Amino acid sequence: MSKADEYVFKILLIGDRDVGKTKILDRFSDGVFDSMSISYIRVKLHSRSIELDGKIVKLQIWVSFDWFKPGILEVEVHPSVIDRYYKGVMGIMLIYDICNAKSFDNIKHHIRSIERHIQIEGAFRDVEIMLLGNKCDIEDERQVHKDTGERFAAEHGMKFMEVSARASINIEEAFFTLARQIMNRKEDATGSDDCTLEDGSDELRPKNSCVVQ
Numbered sequence: 009m010s011k012a013d014e015y016v017f018k019i020l021l022i023g024d025r026d027v028g029k030t031k032i033l034d035r036f037s038d039g040v041f042d043s044m045s046i047s048y049i050r051v052k053l054h055s056r057s058i059e060l061d062g063k064i065v066k067l068q069i070w071v072s073f074d075w076f077k078p079g080i081l082e083v084e085v086h087p088s089v090i091d092r093y094y095k096g097v098m099g100i101m102l103i104y105d106i107c108n109a110k111s112f113d114n115i116k117h118h119i120r121s122i123e124r125h126i127q128i129e130g131a132f133r134d135v136e137i138m139l140l141g142n143k144c145d146i147e148d149e150r151q152v153h154k155d156t157g158e159r160f161a162a163e164h165g166m167k168f169m170e171v172s173a174r175a176s177i178n179i180e181e182a183f184f185t186l187a188r189q190i191m192n193r194k195e196d197a198t199g200s201d202d203c204t205l206e207d208g209s210d211e212l213r214p215k216n217s218c219v220v221q
């Protein structure tokens with residue numbers, strides 16, 4: 009399969025500090041869970057290609073530091089970094105920790121931040137968003153019921169899953185579900201395999217070459 013036959017879907021992982029964004033990314037991209045946590049890196053990016061209905065889809069996954077927290081990091085991050093982070097986004101994993109109720113409460117703030125940062129008119133509706141409750145391997149410390157997450161997701165028209173990066177539960181399923189949603193939306197929108205370029209221009213690339221960077 010040539011490069012032109014490959015789709016690229018840009019996906020962001022967003023959530024409070026310590027919810028497990030980096031571990032989810034590591035688990036999905038490398039199949040590893042390393043209990044050492046390094047959170048000083050501002051933006052981490054990994055790609056993994058998957059096959060969806062016989063098509064090769066490269067998931068380009070970006071994870072950031074929690075720069076949205078008022079008064080903490082927002083001021084330190086240059087706006088161009090945030091713009092670059094959001095540019096061409098097609099899917100977002102909103103992540104909370106099932107053992108940390110605050111991280112679930114903050115999901116609504118993250119949604120507002122996303123709405124604010126996705127500038128293109130109407131683009132928010134064009135981004136597929138999925139809600140993930142991570143760390144479901146530690147049931148004893150659970151603070152957020154599964155039903156609560158499910159209900160919130162349904163109210164916001166999002167898919168929902170509980171996952172564990174540590175125990176490798178539902179990580180593959182979550183990314184495949186989001187990728188499928190993006191693919192369905194893209195095909196519904198164009199009625200073909202064309203897609204809009206990352207720079208927002210109306211020009212369409214040839215069939216199957218949905219390149220976002």
Ligand SMILES: Nc1nc2c(ncn2[C@@H]2O[C@H](COP(=O)(O)OP(=O)(O)OP(=O)(O)O)[C@@H](O)[C@H]2O)c(=O)[nH]1
Pocket residue numbers: 023024025026027028029030031032042043044045046047072073074142143144145146171172173174175
């Ligand atoms: N039990 C359990 N612990 C997890 C899981 N995922 C992550 N952790 C732990 O949670 C802590 C935070 O994980 P990270 O992946 O660094 O969290 P993050 O969201 O990237 O945090 P920041 O980069 O600071 O925003 C680490 O101590 C991980 O080992 C999980 O599925 N289960």
Ligand SMILES: [Mg+2]
Pocket residue numbers: 029030031046047071072
């Ligand atoms: Mg991290």
